[in-house]
Amino acid sequence: MTASASTEPANSTHQREITIAHSPDSDDAFMFYGLATNKVRVAGYKFTHQLCDIEKLNQRAINEAFFDVTAISFHAYPYIQDKYTLMACGGSVGEGYGPMIVSSQRFTPTEIKKIKVAVPGMLTTAYLTLKLFAPEIETEVVPFDRIIPEVIAGNYQAGLIIHEGQLTYSHSGLHKVIDLGQWWREETGLPLPLGGNAIRRSLGEDVMLKVTHALRDSIQHGLDHREEALQYAMQFARDLEPDMANKFVGMYVNERTLSYGADGREAIRKLLDLGYERGIIPHPVKVDFVG
Structure with a gap:
């Protein structure tokens, strides 16, 4: 069963709680708007959100594997790959731009x-x-x-x-x-993959798929209801004017966020492989995706 946008109340009995952590940025807020505001729901699941600076999320994923779903920098993935896998959606990718x-x-x-x-x-x-x-x-x-x-x-x-x-x-x-x-x-010749969302492997394949589909539906809901999602995201825009916030969100939440695409996945693997080959990352990386 996948998530779907709904205004019907979710069944509150026997709900499984899924903890989600992401950074307090306008692009992440836009991405999670559907789930955070219950515009997107999954029967039998309850999603709780925590906001935290991305470097702290990287460290917590490495040291505790605390959250079920966590935003991470791709550079952090090699250190959590045993406990987390990458979700096939939710990435922030620079199309010829970045840090x-x-x-x-x-x-x-x-x-x-x-x-x-x-x-x-x-x-x-x-x-x-x-x-x-x-x-x-x-x-x-x-x-x-x-x-x-x-x-x-x-x-x-x-x-x-x-x-x-x-x-x-x-x-x-x-x-x-x-x-x-x-x-x-x-x-x-590739885009630069900056951050993504990782999900705990211990949840099991069925739960990982349902939650990944829920995130994809949340991203799609934001793209389909851009004005409302932007209004929600503005509270995390760190004093950006609305037109600038709209531009920033558009840079990092788009069709590539729904699906990395073949070149996007290649870019993730190449970035991490080069990091290993150059001695920046201490061990080989096996990149896999759910959803």
Whole structure:
């Protein structure tokens, strides 16, 4: 049985609770709008949501395998692959765009490799891609929402930005050094897979399929009811204007979010395989999907 959009009350008896964790960002909120507001329901299931910074979710998935469904950076997947599998939907994929290195003064991509860069976490896909681009680069972890202010303050010459900062950095007078999503496209011809949703293998195949179908229905519901979903997502947009929030959501919640496609799946495997080959990821990765 798959989920379907419904306004009928769900059967409250013998409901199985599924815990879902994702980051407090407008694109994730848009994606989970249908489930979070009970527009999409599954008979016999109750979905509870927790919001948390993506690097903390990465760490919790590794250390505890706590949530049934969790948003993760693809870079974190090798460390949780025994306990989680990837859902076939719900990914954030950059189509020739992605995390950026920005700076307060103009640097070339060659010059930036010799400068310490503030990064949003060692398990983020942004960090993995940065290390593929510049293996010897020096980095320091800074909370993602503090990177732009720290660069402006002069505490770092450059920062690796994710989330809405990709659209707002220039408002702060910062300069783009390189877009790693564009670099990855030029290197591989593939989109850059940034984050996805993972589901605990111990739930069993039947439950994993039902929950994955529910997420796909939630994404489709948001795309079909864009105005309402955007209004809901705006509370997580970190002061973005509505038109900018709409643009950001459109970058990372689209047809690719419903299905990675053959090239999207290839991109995930290539990214993680390269990470292993270059010594960034310590062991081989077996990528599999449910749904």
